[in-house]
Amino acid sequence: SQTIHQWPATLVQPVGSPLSLECTVEGTSNPNLYWYRQAAGRGLQLLFYSVGIGQISSEVPQNLSASRPQDRQFILSSKKLLLSDSGFYLCASQGLAGQETQYFGPGTRLLVL
Amino acid sequence: QQQVKQSPQSLIVQKGGISIINCAYENTAFDYFPWYQQFPGKGPALLIAIRPDVSEKKEGRFTISFNKSAKQFSLHIMDSQPGDSATYFCAGEDSWGKFQFGAGTQVVVTP
Numbered sequence: 001s002q003t004i005h006q007w008p009a010t011l012v013q014p015v016g017s018p019l020s021l022e023c024t025v026e027g028t029s030n031p032n033l034y035w036y037r038q039a040a041g042r043g044l045q046l047l048f049y050s051v052g053i054g055q056i057s058s059e060v061p062q063n064l065s066a067s068r069p070q071d072r073q074f075i076l077s078s079k080k081l082l083l084s085d086s087g088f089y090l091c092a093s094q095g096l097a098g099q100e101t102q103y104f105g106p107g108t109r110l111l112v113l
Numbered sequence: 114q115q116q117v118k119q120s121p122q123s124l125i126v127q128k129g130g131i132s133i134i135n136c137a138y139e140n141t142a143f144d145y146f147p148w149y150q151q152f153p154g155k156g157p158a159l160l161i162a163i164r165p166d167v168s169e170k171k172e173g174r175f176t177i178s179f180n181k182s183a184k185q186f187s188l189h190i191m192d193s194q195p196g197d198s199a200t201y202f203c204a205g206e207d208s209w210g211k212f213q214f215g216a217g218t219q220v221v222v223t224p
Contacts, residue, residue, distance in 0.1 A: 004156075042216070042217070043214060044217075088154075101162060104156035104158065105156050106155060107155065
């Protein structure tokens with residue numbers, strides 16, 4: 001099975017500061033990768049997904065961006081954080097589209113002050 | 114457009130009771146229906162899943178019932194335990210790997 005690593009686990013950042021969250025995957029090759037955001041007590045909002053290196057699709061317009069520099073590395077970034085960017089960010093990986101489920105990482109809790 | 118509608122939003126059940134969570138979907142291209150369990154501060158973890166060629170799947174105390182004609186599926190937690198207190202998400206996946214998640218149900222099992 002897959003193992004998804006995310007770091008940092010917790011992050012407190014001032015408004016207007018940059019952001020970089022990293023996700024790496026073990027146990028599979030050429031996975032589909034996903035970034036979700038989860039507000040407190042709420043559901044999962046898909047932010048970005050990627051089917052390969054350099055291939056990123058955005059689901060929601062926002063001041064966040066994603067990149068996939070390597071097959072099993074997915075990065076979520078922002079140039080200037082907003083208060084509304086606070087939340088729980090989850091990376092997910094799917095080994096074979098349509099044949100395997102999505103596996104989630106442990107998440108990064110981001111608090112923007 | 115919410116393609117997977119989940120209810121109830123929250124649920125309180127006594128220890129030993131049955132927890133039932135329902136989901137309804139619209140996309141007939143969905144061919145895989147997983148349930149995830151999420152504890153506070155953790156990522157969701159796959160609990161149990163079903164494909165539409167079966168009407169029921171049971172794993173331990175957890176059972177999925179699936180009604181293809183009604184486009185509905187449900188999770189039953191038998192003999193609920195305090196350790197089952199968590200948020201549960203249903204989802205549907207199409208053959209291209211696109212997932213749609215329900216809004217989640219917070220389950221609290223009282224001692």
